Amino acid sequence: xxxxxxxxxxxxxxxxxxxxxxxxxxxxxxxxxxxxxxxxxxxxxxxxxxxxxxxxxxxxxxxxxxxxxxxxxxxxxxxxxxxxxxxxxxxxxxxxxxxxxxxxxxxxxxxxxxxxxxxxxxxxxxxxxxxxxxxxxxxxxxxx
Amino acid sequence: xxxxxxxxxxxxxxxxxxxxxxxxxxxxxxxxxxxxxxxxxxxxxxxxxxxxxxxxxxxxxxxxxxxxxxxxxxxxxxxxxxxxxxxxxxxxxxxxxxxxxxxxxxxxxxxxxxxxxxxxxxxxxxxxx
Numbered sequence: 001x002x003x004x005x006x007x008x009x010x011x012x013x014x015x016x017x018x019x020x021x022x023x024x025x026x027x028x029x030x031x032x033x034x035x036x037x038x039x040x041x042x043x044x045x046x047x048x049x050x051x052x053x054x055x056x057x058x059x060x061x062x063x064x065x066x067x068x069x070x071x072x073x074x075x076x077x078x079x080x081x082x083x084x085x086x087x088x089x090x091x092x093x094x095x096x097x098x099x100x101x102x103x104x105x106x107x108x109x110x111x112x113x114x115x116x117x118x119x120x121x122x123x124x125x126x127x128x129x130x131x132x133x134x135x136x137x138x139x140x141x142x143x144x
Numbered sequence: 145x146x147x148x149x150x151x152x153x154x155x156x157x158x159x160x161x162x163x164x165x166x167x168x169x170x171x172x173x174x175x176x177x178x179x180x181x182x183x184x185x186x187x188x189x190x191x192x193x194x195x196x197x198x199x200x201x202x203x204x205x206x207x208x209x210x211x212x213x214x215x216x217x218x219x220x221x222x223x224x225x226x227x228x229x230x231x232x233x234x235x236x237x238x239x240x241x242x243x244x245x246x247x248x249x250x251x252x253x254x255x256x257x258x259x260x261x262x263x264x265x266x267x268x269x270x271x272x273x
Binding site for chain 2: 009010011015031032033053055080081082083085104105112116118121122124125128129133134144
């Protein structure tokens with residue numbers, strides 16, 4: 001089922017059953033926080049293009065090109081995000097905007113989201129630049 | 145208890161506040177919070193109710209939020225309340241500032257990159273890449 005048409009904008013944080021590497025067309029086992037970057041149509045189906053997030057914030061898991069952004073749950077306004085989260089702009093996927101991928105029970109069409117804290121926006125942009133997100137979005141057909 | 149004049153102190157005026165709160169947890173764990181099952185498991189591991197474990201968690205967090213919190217004192221001090229209010233004020237001030245959205249800043253950066261790419265000189269032999 002299609003997710004409800006919410007006013008998501010670049011920087012909105014939602015959750016998705018992130019597809020695993022070897023099963024990209026199937027919802028994965030973990031409901032991960034992701035940063036919404038835009039949407040695109042793939043074979044007529046609306047996809048949300050999102051950057052990978054994880055609550056595992058160990059330094060040895062960080063990418064080496066500065067494409068990681070750490071959002072601490074104590075950052076202002078983010079009372080929805082209850083765990084420190086590391087977002088990796090090197091890992092971007094276009095995922096069908098359906099309840100199978102974006103709903104916690106895989107059935108509901110309602111979406112829980114929060115926004116990237118305003119004071120982290122400049123850092124996020126730099127991370128996106130380091131990870132060459134512009135080229136990735138262009139390749140996926142996302143209009144910025 | 146009676147005050148020095150022998151008359152009982154009048155109770156404080158009733159305020160429109162509640163001491164009961166309802167929380168709704170999701171069915172799964174995520175970065176947005178633990179699940180109801182996880183709460184039940186943690187409570188059961190301590191042999192207490194879910195309400196008790198929530199109060200325990202909140203109390204521990206309050207101690208990190210308010211370093212000089214004295215749980216033997218019945219209420220927060222004026223200074224402690226001011227510290228909490230100051231944080232709220234700072235957060236609101238940050239939000240009120242006209243800051244560019246991620247989309248706007250990203251577009252300006254990609255625009256700069258496109259200009260830089262277009263500014264590259266063409267090869268002297270006339271070939272196009």
